[in-house]
Amino acid sequence: MQSDIQPNVASAANAPRVSAELQHQIEQHYYTEARMLQNGQFREWLDQLVAPDIHYWLPVYEQRFRRDKRPAPTPDDAAIYNDDFSMLKMRVDRLYTGQVWMEDPPSRIRYSISNVEAYHTDEPGELQVFSNFTIQRHRRQTEHYTHTGGREDLLRQDGTTFRLARRKIDLDARVVQDKNLYFFA
Amino acid sequence: MEQRCHAQVDKKECGLPQVRVESYRGFLYGCFDADAPSLEEYLGEFGWFLDTWMIGAGNGAELLGPPSKSILDCNWKVPAENFVGDAYHVGWTHAAALEVMGGELAELAGNRADMPFDDLGKQFTTRHGHGFGVIHNAATSIHTDRAAYDQFMADQLPKVTKNLGQERANLFNGHWNCTLFPNNSFLYGTNTFKVWHPRGPHQIEVWTWTLVHKDMDPELRKKIQKGAAFSFGTAGTLLADDGENMMTCTYSNRGALTRRGTLQSTMGMNHEGPHPDYPGIVGASFIGETSYRGFYRFYKEILKAEKWDAVRAKDDSWDSTFENRDFWVNNLNTA
Numbered sequence A: 001m002q003s004d005i006q007p008n009v010a011s012a013a014n015a016p017r018v019s020a021e022l023q024h025q026i027e028q029h030y031y032t033e034a035r036m037l038q039n040g041q042f043r044e045w046l047d048q049l050v051a052p053d054i055h056y057w058l059p060v061y062e063q064r065f066r067r068d069k070r071p072a073p074t075p076d077d078a079a080i081y082n083d084d085f086s087m088l089k090m091r092v093d094r095l096y097t098g099q100v101w102m103e104d105p106p107s108r109i110r111y112s113i114s115n116v117e118a119y120h121t122d123e124p125g126e127l128q129v130f131s132n133f134t135i136q137r138h139r140r141q142t143e144h145y146t147h148t149g150g151r152e153d154l155l156r157q158d159g160t161t162f163r164l165a166r167r168k169i170d171l172d173a174r175v176v177q178d179k180n181l182y183f184f185a
Numbered sequence B: 001m002e003q004r005c006h007a008q009v010d011k012k013e014c015g016l017p018q019v020r021v022e023s024y025r026g027f028l029y030g031c032f033d034a035d036a037p038s039l040e041e042y043l044g045e046f047g048w049f050l051d052t053w054m055i056g057a058g059n060g061a062e063l064l065g066p067p068s069k070s071i072l073d074c075n076w077k078v079p080a081e082n083f084v085g086d087a088y089h090v091g092w093t094h095a096a097a098l099e100v101m102g103g104e105l106a107e108l109a110g111n112r113a114d115m116p117f118d119d120l121g122k123q124f125t126t127r128h129g130h131g132f133g134v135i136h137n138a139a140t141s142i143h144t145d146r147a148a149y150d151q152f153m154a155d156q157l158p159k160v161t162k163n164l165g166q167e168r169a170n171l172f173n174g175h176w177n178c179t180l181f182p183n184n185s186f187l188y189g190t191n192t193f194k195v196w197h198p199r200g201p202h203q204i205e206v207w208t209w210t211l212v213h214k215d216m217d218p219e220l221r222k223k224i225q226k227g228a229a230f231s232f233g234t235a236g237t238l239l240a241d242d243g244e245n246m247m248t249c250t251y252s253n254r255g256a257l258t259r260r261g262t263l264q265s266t267m268g269m270n271h272e273g274p275h276p277d278y279p280g281i282v283g284a285s286f287i288g289e290t291s292y293r294g295f296y297r298f299y300k301e302i303l304k305a306e307k308w309d310a311v312r313a314k315d316d317s318w319d320s321t322f323e324n325r326d327f328w329v330n331n332l333n334t335a
C-alpha cells in the first residue's frame, strides 16, 4: 500500500479509527458524492464537497518488478490528474459549455464505493480515509468501460458534512482501458 | 533439462530479431528493417526543422516520463493524420476547452471568428511523409499558467536566432502539430509527445510523455509537466475531445458503404509548393492539408514499393505531385 500522500496525515497503522457514527456519516457522504457525480452535478460537487486547497491527484504508476525499488511517484512526477482547485474548476466548467460533443448524448457513469476505512489524524477535524471504487462507464450504443482502484482521501469536517482536501487515486490499470479518464473518481 | 526434453533446437537459429537503434539529437528510434535508410537519412530535410528545438538555444530538448499509457480503439493513421496537419478541427472539436481556457485561442472556439489564416501560420511536408503545421507566435498558448514559460522562451530566442537564423527563430516561437512518419506525433509548445503503437488495424496503445527544453529549471519543468497533462494527458481537457473523434472516424469507416469511398484530402491544394527559405513543400496556411498529402503520398509509396531501392529511386522526384511549383515565387513577389 502506498500511503505517501501527505506529510500531514497520520499513518494508518497507529492512528485511531473513527467512531461507528462518524464512519456511517463518512460512508453516507461518499454515496452522496457518487450520486452527485452520477447525476452530472459537478458544480454542486465542487462548491459543496471540495475544499479550496484541494490536491486532486492521479499519479502515473508504472508496472514494475518487485525487485525494482525506485520510489513511488510524488506530486512532482508525471500524473494524469495533478490538480488544484482552479484546474478542477476549469475541468468542471468545460462540462457546462454545451460543446463537449462526446457527452452529447451523455454517457452513463455508475460508482460503487466500498472498503471505507477512516482514521483520525493529528489535525483535529481532518480524517484520513481509504476506499475502493468500481466505476462503470457506458457510452453510445455499446461502449462499456470498467475502472477499479483505491482512493486515499483527506476529508475535512465542515459542520455536519465533509470537504475533500486531498484525494490520491491509484487506478489499477497500468495501461488505461478507456479513451480518456475525464471523470472524477 | 534440455536432454530430457529431447530438445533438438539449434539455439543459434532462434535469437531475437535485431532492432536497429539510432539517435537524432538524443532522441532514440528503433527499426527492424536492415535495408531501411539510417535515421538521419530517413528524417532527411525534416532534421532542419527538428533542429529548431532539438538544438534550439544549444542544449536541445528531452522527454519527462514515465509515459502514461492508454488504449484507444482507432486505426493508427487517424491520430497520426490529426497531428500532422489537422488544425481546422481545433475550433470545433475543442470548442469547450478553448472557451474555458480563455486567452487568445478562445477566439477559435466554435469557429465563430473570421480569421486571416494565411497570415497566421504554415504547413510543411518533406521526404518520407514527415510534416507539421505551425501557428506563429503561439508556442505557449495552450498553457493556462504560462508567465514563466513565456519568459523562458523570450530568454532563449536570441541564442536560437544566433544558432539557427531568423526562419527557425520564428518557428521556435510557433506552436507545432507534428507527426514523424509513421506513428510519432508531438505538439511543440504544448509539450506533449506521443507514440501511437498499432495493436492491429482497429486499436492503438498511446504512450504520452512531456517534451521539455533541457535548459528549463526544475520549477518550470514541473509546471510544464502539469500543464501538458492538463491539456493532452490521458484525462486532458483537449485530449478527451480528440479520442472521441479518432475512435468514431475509425468506427464509421468500417462500414460496407463507407469503405467504398475514398479519402478526401484536397484542402489548400495548389496553395503550396517549394519555398526559397524552407526545405520540402510549404503550404500557405496552417489550416490546410499539405502535410496530409505528404503523409498519405508516402504511405502509398511504401505500400507499393517492393524494396527500399524503389523508394530511394524517388528521392529526388517525390514532391512532383505538388504541381504548383511557382506558388511561393508568385506569392512572395506580390507580397
Ligand SMILES: [Fe+2]
Pocket: B089, B090, B093, B094, B238, B242
Ligand atoms: Fe485535437
